[in-house]
Amino acid sequence: MNNPVVIAGGGPVGLMLAHELGLAGVDTVVVERRDQPSTQSRGMAINATVVELLGQRGLTEAIQDDGFTFPQAHFAHMWLDPTRLKETRAFAFAIAHSQLERRLEERVTKLGVRIRRGAEVVALDQDDAGVRVVIRTADGTETLTASFVVGCDGADSTVRTLAGIDFPGTDNDFRGIVGDWAVQPGDPIFGRLGVNQTDVGFLTIAPVGPDVLRVSTGEFGVEPVADDVPVDAAELEEAAIRISGTGLGGGTARWLGRWNPPTRQAAAYRSGRVFLAGDAAHVHFPLGGQALSTGIEDAVNLGWKLAAHVGGWAPEGLLDTYHAERHPVGERACRTTQAQLALLHPMAKVEPLREILAELFTIEEVNAYFVRMAGGLDVTYPIRYPEQEDDAAVHPLQGSRLGDVPLSAEGVSLAGLLHDGKGVLVDFTPSRAYAGQAAGWAERVAVTASAPVPQIEAAALLLRPDGRVAWAAGEAAGEDAATGLGAALRAWFGAPM
Numbered sequence: 437m438n439n440p441v442v443i444a445g446g447g448p449v450g451l452m453l454a455h456e457l458g459l460a461g462v463d464t465v466v467v468e469r470r471d472q473p474s475t476q477s478r479g480m481a482i483n484a485t486v487v488e489l490l491g492q493r494g495l496t497e498a499i500q501d502d503g504f505t506f507p508q509a510h511f512a513h514m515w516l517d518p519t520r521l522k523e524t525r526a527f528a529f530a531i532a533h534s535q536l537e538r539r540l541e542e543r544v545t546k547l548g549v550r551i552r553r554g555a556e557v558v559a560l561d562q563d564d565a566g567v568r569v570v571i572r573t574a575d576g577t578e579t580l581t582a583s584f585v586v587g588c589d590g591a592d593s594t595v596r597t598l599a600g601i602d603f604p605g606t607d608n609d610f611r612g613i614v615g616d617w618a619v620q621p622g623d624p625i626f627g628r629l630g631v632n633q634t635d636v637g638f639l640t641i642a643p644v645g646p647d648v649l650r651v652s653t654g655e656f657g658v659e660p661v662a663d664d665v666p667v668d669a670a671e672l673e674e675a676a677i678r679i680s681g682t683g684l685g686g687g688t689a690r691w692l693g694r695w696n697p698p699t700r701q702a703a704a705y706r707s708g709r710v711f712l713a714g715d716a717a718h719v720h721f722p723l724g725g726q727a728l729s730t731g732i733e734d735a736v737n738l739g740w741k742l743a744a745h746v747g748g749w750a751p752e753g754l755l756d757t758y759h760a761e762r763h764p765v766g767e768r769a770c771r772t773t774q775a776q777l778a779l780l781h782p783m784a785k786v787e788p789l790r791e792i793l794a795e796l797f798t799i800e801e802v803n804a805y806f807v808r809m810a811g812g813l814d815v816t817y818p819i820r821y822p823e824q825e826d827d828a829a830v831h832p833l834q835g836s837r838l839g840d841v842p843l844s845a846e847g848v849s850l851a852g853l854l855h856d857g858k859g860v861l862v863d864f865t866p867s868r869a870y871a872g873q874a875a876g877w878a879e880r881v882a883v884t885a886s887a888p889v890p891q892i893e894a895a896a897l898l899l900r901p902d903g904r905v906a907w908a909a910g911e912a913a914g915e916d917a918a919t920g921l922g923a924a925l926r927a928w929f930g931a932p933m
Contacts, residue, residue, distance in 0.1 A: 439465045440746045442569050442582040444557045444595045446470070448533055449714030449731040450588030451540035455493065456739020456901075458547030459857040462746050465580065466549060467571050469556035469589075473541065476691050477532035478614050480642065480650050483509070483725035484518065485812035486732045487526035491840055492854040492903050498539045503531030509810040510724055512779035513631045513638065514794055516807045524839040524891060525813055532644070533728065560585060560598050562709045584742055586711045588735070591700070593716035599707040605700025605770070608721065608777070611660050613672050614652040615692035617684060621647055625685055632680045635783040639679045648690065653679055656781035660696035667692045697721050699770050705734075705759040713738055718766035720773040729812040730769045733902075734762050740857060740901035749880065749930040761817045772809060813837075817904060821923045829920075831908035833894060838905065844887035853884055853899070859906070859929055860899040861921075864888045870896040870909065873921050876932025881925065898924050 441457055443450045446468030457464040482490075490496050507527040509516045518527055541551065558577065559570035562585075569580045587595025596603060619625055625641065626649075632639040637655035644650045653675040661667075669689045677683050701718045705711060714731030738758050744750035779786050779793070796802045808814035817835040824830050840851035843862070853860045859881040863871040874881045881898075888895075888911075898907040898921060907924035925932070 439463055439580050440583045441465075441742055442467060442557075442567070442580055442585045443588055444585065444593075445588035445590060445714070445716070446537075446541070446551055446553070447588065447590070447714070448537050448540060448728060449735050450586075451537060451544055452489075452732050453586060453588060453713060453735035453739050454544045454549045454551075455495075455540060455547065456736060456857060457743055458544050458549045459493070460740065460743035460747065462743050464549045466544075466551045467555045467557055467569075468551060468553050471554045473538055474534045476616075476693065477534035478693065478695060479533035479722065479725070479728060480644065481506075481528055481530050481725050482533075482536065483528045483729045483811045484526045485729040485815075486725070487529050488837070488839060488851070489732055489736050489903070491526065491851045492736075493857070494852075494855040495539070495543065498543065499529070499531055499536060502535045502539070503529055505529050509807050511793075511797075511806045511810050512723070512776035512790070513633055514779075514790060514797065516797060516803055516810060518807045518811070520800060520803055521807060522804070524841060525811070526839065528725065528811070557585075557589070557594050557598070560595070560710070567709045582709075583746060584709050584711065586713055586738065586742075587716040588712075588714045588731075589716055591698070591715045591719040593712065595710060596702060596712055596716050599710040599712075601707055601712065602703040603700050604703065605698055605719075607660070607698040608696070609657050609659065610654060610696060611658045611675075612652065612654045612695040612697075613667055613675055613692060614650070614695050615667075615672065616644060616690040617649045617651045617672075617687050618647055618690050619649060619685075619687040623686065625649065625687070628680075628682075633780070633783060634679055634681075635781075636679045638780065639676050649687075651676075651684065652695070655679065661694055663694050663696065665694065667694055695722070699774060701763075701766050701770055705763055705766075706755070711738060711742075711758065717762075718770060720770045721777055723773050723776050724810045726769050726773060726810070726812060730766060733765070733812065733815070736902045737762055743857075744930070751927060751930045754928070765815050769812075819904070819906060821907075821920065821927060823920050823923055831894065831905075831910060833892075833897070833905045833908045836905050837903045838892065841889060841891045843884070843889060845884075848884070848886075850892075850899075851903070853882065854901065854903055856882070857901050858882050859901055860884065860897075862886055862897045862899070863895075864892070864897075865895050870921055874898075874925060877925055877929045879933065880929045896921070898928075900928055 443466045555571045555573045567582045567585045587593045642650045673683045699720045713734035819835040861874045861883045895909040
């Protein structure tokens with residue numbers, strides 16, 4: 437069997453990458469060691485970035501009934517207010533990550549992606565022609581031949597190890613327990629919902645149903661316990677008492693697990709024809725959904741670029757931009773979560789600083805800065821072209837990702853234009869000065885005309901398939917600015933047909 441792309445790992449990141457490839461018609465196989473989809477979910481929310489990326493692909497309707505929107509964000513368990521942002525951006529959405537995984541699997545299966553369960557990668561080697569991947573199943577081993585292999589197989593990534601990519605970082609002196617706690621409706625524990633923060637650590641309690649609570653504990657300055665060591669209700673009860681002084685009371689554990697996240701990042705996200713995404717590329721303390729959001733955007737960034745290579749139209753160096761763009765983002769996620777950890781322990785020492793920060797969060801600009809950081813909305817790639825020799829020639833929107841802005845045509849929005857996974861050129865000029873410039877890229881770039889909209893200060897936008905603004909013309913730009921558009925089209929979409 438020959439597979440142009442093999443993805444190791446069938447979690448949300450691996451399946452999102454499979455969706456991007458399947459959308460482009462790329463033959464793709466996902467290798468997942470679990471026999472069945474997981475029904476246990478450590479994560480219970482997706483932040484604004486993931487919501488917007490799912491919206492770009494028309495996937496939000498599939499999860500709409502599986503959770504609920506909540507217009508909140510936090511930094512080190514200090515609440516922020518996303519509703520105060522001046523621009524239109526998505527709010528976070530509460531959904532079990534296992535349910536998100538199930539919805540993504542349903543969609544990629546319809547796109548023709550093959551999912552091999554009960555299989556894991558055990559060896560690989562590569563050359564200029566491709567990658568040979570050895571997988572092990574209950575029936576033995578077999579070899580797949582691929583154009584590319586992507587490791588989305590978690591913090592202990594086998595693909596990363598086999599590719600010889602270093603994973604430097606630090607382990608935290610931390611011990612965590614997480615699980616679902618079944619109680620009777622009206623139990624007094626419902627009065628303790630939220631984050632209970634003390635000098636020992638924190639106890640979080642959140643509803644996931646009328647009689648089920650998501651409970652997690654985190655203790656600082658203690659030796660971690662290995663993930664494979666069983667945890668029972670008595671240990672969770674003891675941890676809750678140490679942290680908050682009060683146990684959980686009546687109730688039973690539906691499931692319990694451990695979480696002991698280190699802070700590490702792969703030295704490179706690519707080694708030849710082997711790539712890394714998600715926790716295989718970066719892992720850090722899970723605060724505010726940054727881990728999943730960073731991984732999902734890895735997948736969306738990489739997917740269309742791999743598809744371009746398989747399709748034979750990728751411009752030179754396109755795959756190199758994956759590491760160049762995403763590695764700094766992973767590094768920043770590691771740093772911002774480390775900063776939050778510094779604000780969580782020891783609480784007696786950092787409480788004065790937290791009080792000052794809480795005061796600063798009431799300032800509009802400060803709140804907006806941290807909302808964007810916590811939601812992964814502040815990422816901008818340093819995109820520029822030879823024609824843009826000075827900063828004044830670079831439009832402020834270039835490299836950013838916009839929210840779902842409604843356009844002048846009824847029922848059309850910016851995110852809706854990206855459902856097919858192609859590039860998009862939006863021309864806001866009355867004369868349609870830019871629309872004709874993309875004719876040579878018609879199969880790769882869709883063109884849309886719109887009257888100007890107040891949320892977008894540009895005469896035209898070129899969006900990459902991942903929603904990033906590849907190029908923009910100023911509102912006062914003349915038609916000669918279309919020369920810059922041609923350079924952007926060639927840089928991201930190859931030679932015209």
